[in-house]
Amino acid sequence: MARRFALKRRATLRKGIAVSIKKRYVLLFVLPALILYVTFVIYPFIFSFILSFYKWPGAGAKTFVGLQNFKDILFGSFGNEFRNAFMHNIYYFILVTIFELGLGFLLAIFLVSIVKGKRFFQMMVYLPNIISMILVGFIWSMMLNPQIGLVNQFLRHVGLGALAQPWLGDPNLALNTIIAVNVWRNLGFYVLVFTASLLDIPRELLEAAYIDGASNFKVITKILFPLTIPTFQTLSILLFIWTFNVFDIVYALEGAQAGPFRSTDVLGTLFYRTAFGGLGSSRADFGLGAAVAVLIFLVVMPLSLVYAYVVDRRSRNA
Amino acid sequence: MLKVGKWGKTIIYSVLTVYVVIIATPFAMIFVNSFKSLRDIFLNPFSLPSTLNVQNYVEAWKSANLFNAYVNSFLVSTLSVGGILIMSSMLAYVISRYDFPFRRTIYLFIIVGLALPARLAIIPIYVMLNDLNLLDTRTGLIVVYIATGISFATFLMKRFMDGIPAEIEESARIDGASPWTIFLKIALPLTRPAMIVVGLVNFVGIWNDFFFPLIIINSENKETVPLAISIFFGEFSNKWQLISAALSLSVLPIMVIFFLLSKYFIAGMTEGAIK
Numbered sequence: 001m002a003r004r005f006a007l008k009r010r011a012t013l014r015k016g017i018a019v020s021i022k023k024r025y026v027l028l029f030v031l032p033a034l035i036l037y038v039t040f041v042i043y044p045f046i047f048s049f050i051l052s053f054y055k056w057p058g059a060g061a062k063t064f065v066g067l068q069n070f071k072d073i074l075f076g077s078f079g080n081e082f083r084n085a086f087m088h089n090i091y092y093f094i095l096v097t098i099f100e101l102g103l104g105f106l107l108a109i110f111l112v113s114i115v116k117g118k119r120f121f122q123m124m125v126y127l128p129n130i131i132s133m134i135l136v137g138f139i140w141s142m143m144l145n146p147q148i149g150l151v152n153q154f155l156r157h158v159g160l161g162a163l164a165q166p167w168l169g170d171p172n173l174a175l176n177t178i179i180a181v182n183v184w185r186n187l188g189f190y191v192l193v194f195t196a197s198l199l200d201i202p203r204e205l206l207e208a209a210y211i212d213g214a215s216n217f218k219v220i221t222k223i224l225f226p227l228t229i230p231t232f233q234t235l236s237i238l239l240f241i242w243t244f245n246v247f248d249i250v251y252a253l254e255g256a257q258a259g260p261f262r263s264t265d266v267l268g269t270l271f272y273r274t275a276f277g278g279l280g281s282s283r284a285d286f287g288l289g290a291a292v293a294v295l296i297f298l299v300v301m302p303l304s305l306v307y308a309y310v311v312d313r314r315s316r317n318a
Numbered sequence: 319m320l321k322v323g324k325w326g327k328t329i330i331y332s333v334l335t336v337y338v339v340i341i342a343t344p345f346a347m348i349f350v351n352s353f354k355s356l357r358d359i360f361l362n363p364f365s366l367p368s369t370l371n372v373q374n375y376v377e378a379w380k381s382a383n384l385f386n387a388y389v390n391s392f393l394v395s396t397l398s399v400g401g402i403l404i405m406s407s408m409l410a411y412v413i414s415r416y417d418f419p420f421r422r423t424i425y426l427f428i429i430v431g432l433a434l435p436a437r438l439a440i441i442p443i444y445v446m447l448n449d450l451n452l453l454d455t456r457t458g459l460i461v462v463y464i465a466t467g468i469s470f471a472t473f474l475m476k477r478f479m480d481g482i483p484a485e486i487e488e489s490a491r492i493d494g495a496s497p498w499t500i501f502l503k504i505a506l507p508l509t510r511p512a513m514i515v516v517g518l519v520n521f522v523g524i525w526n527d528f529f530f531p532l533i534i535i536n537s538e539n540k541e542t543v544p545l546a547i548s549i550f551f552g553e554f555s556n557k558w559q560l561i562s563a564a565l566s567l568s569v570l571p572i573m574v575i576f577f578l579l580s581k582y583f584i585a586g587m588t589e590g591a592i593k
Binding site: 020022025026030032033034036037039040042043044047048051058107110111112114121127131132133134135138139140143147148150153157188198201203210216219220224241244251252268271275286289290293296297300303304305307308 | 321327333337340341342343344347348359360363405406412416418429435437438439441442445462465466469472491498501525526543547551558561565568569572573583584
């Protein structure tokens with residue numbers, strides 16, 4: 001009895017008090033969540049791996065084809081489409097990182113340097129983030145519409161009609177337009193994360209720097225920026241993972257075909273077409289779709305593990 | 319934080335104001351357009367509606383199947399959040415407070431899910447739901463949302479519970495209360511702030527989700543709001559006055575909730591996985 005209630009101290013435990021517990025209680029607390037998590041998160045991932053070695057239209061028998069799906073995707077008939085989408089993801093990641101983290105950091109510095117209206121700006125900045133990405137896509141498809149869209153109308157009104165563009169219809173512009181809409185929606189999130197991380201910096205550091213005669217520019221580059229580098233790192237990892245999840249915004253603005261001429265195709269839309277068809281997909285097959293998913297997973301997984309590691313380490317140090 | 323002079327302040331406030339205008343314009347546009355006639359939208363893009371066409375709302379509400387969609391979105395989001403909160407708080411509690419075999423392994427195993435993009439596993443999920451006769455059901459949707467929400471919720475609540483001194487539970491334990499009683503009567507009430515944050519973040523995430531309904535739901539009477547709007551947008555393309563009304567109807571409620579609870583939203587985000 002006494003032993004069961006005895007306090008155990010372990011190096012692995014945070015603040016060190018852990019109590020032993022009867023097995024049946026462990027099961028009661030752990031099993032519901034664990035069973036659901038394993039069944040609908042872990043198992044499907046494993047099943048995707050297995051499925052990627054088969055050809056399977058979704059019903060009937062599966063045919064084992066070995067590495068054929070991967071060959072098709074990487075080097076074969078499907079190769080160009082896959083590489084095209086993959087490069088778009090990389091491009092998307094680079095631009096989104098530059099704009100969302102760069103502007104996010106800058107605007108956060110602005111926000112922490114004012115007093116009046118701070119809460120109002122914080123709220124407004126975060127507002128687009130709570131709206132569904134698909135709805136944001138539809139709203140912007142109106143804004144960018146060649147006939148009624150406010151963007152072109154505005155440019156014409158102020159005498160910049162020459163700059164009016166078919167923002168979503170020009171293959172050279174469409175992906176950039178989508179990235180801009182993405183920045184419009186998500187920037188506020190990064191502003192607020194940077195705001196929180198800036199507010200963690202001890203004020204005395206800044207006071208001391210100012211007493212030594214440092215300029216604002218110096219304070220930003222020598223104190224604020226270096227001290228928020230961990231935030232930059234975590235956010236870039238997340239952005240990388242999230243970029244390979246991009247789907248809704250492309251679907252809303254350009255459809256599952258990721259037009260014009262696949263100029264906005266990303267792995268998310270490619271995956272959707274291969275797995276669930278849709279007109280114009282070169283091939284629809286669950287096995288092939290699973291292979292696309294596995295490839296995306298292999299790209300994202302190393303960073304996912306880094307992220308899980310970083311988060312775990314930080315929460316133990318917290 | 320920075321020491322800024324008069325000029326600095328002017329620059330900061332101008333930039334922030336321009337940014338807020340850029341954020342507000344698209345919302346203002348759909349709202350204004352939702353009261354205009356189609357002709358008005360084409361001819362007078364920047365003016366207020368010349369006549370108040372409230373019937374746009376009536377028509378959009380009916381043809382976009384929005385009532386149904388609202389009920390479905392509400393049911394799915396609430397039940398999913400309920401499930402996530404119950405299961406994750408139990409798991410987080412036992413990991414935070416007790417010592418048992420594989421405790422750390424189980425925790426890490428759950429944390430890995432934080433960064434697993436659940437969408438990539440949609441094919442097996444689809445196949446499984448089909449085998450379980452849960453395809454094209456709201457139950458299927460709810461089960462998937464609970465399962466994919468467990469990682470984040472458990473992570474956040476465990477971290478919160480780690481911060482609550484265990485001594486509070488000590489006396490109850492000595493009196494012989496079972497872990498279940500202690501969890502229900504003592505631990506759970508103390509984690510309320512974390513529950514609110516986790517619940518809100520998940521509620522909005524599920525309410526806004528488009529991908530899973532797109533794959534899982536087929537029948538019109540089971541559509542969630544994003545799916546209903548997406549189908550409406552396809553069918554009524556070019557009827558911009560109706561689309562604007564439908565978009566306003568889908569955006570406004572969540573905005574109201576946001577303005578009322580913005581404190582929790584912002585806390586949820588900064589207390590979240592990234593800081």
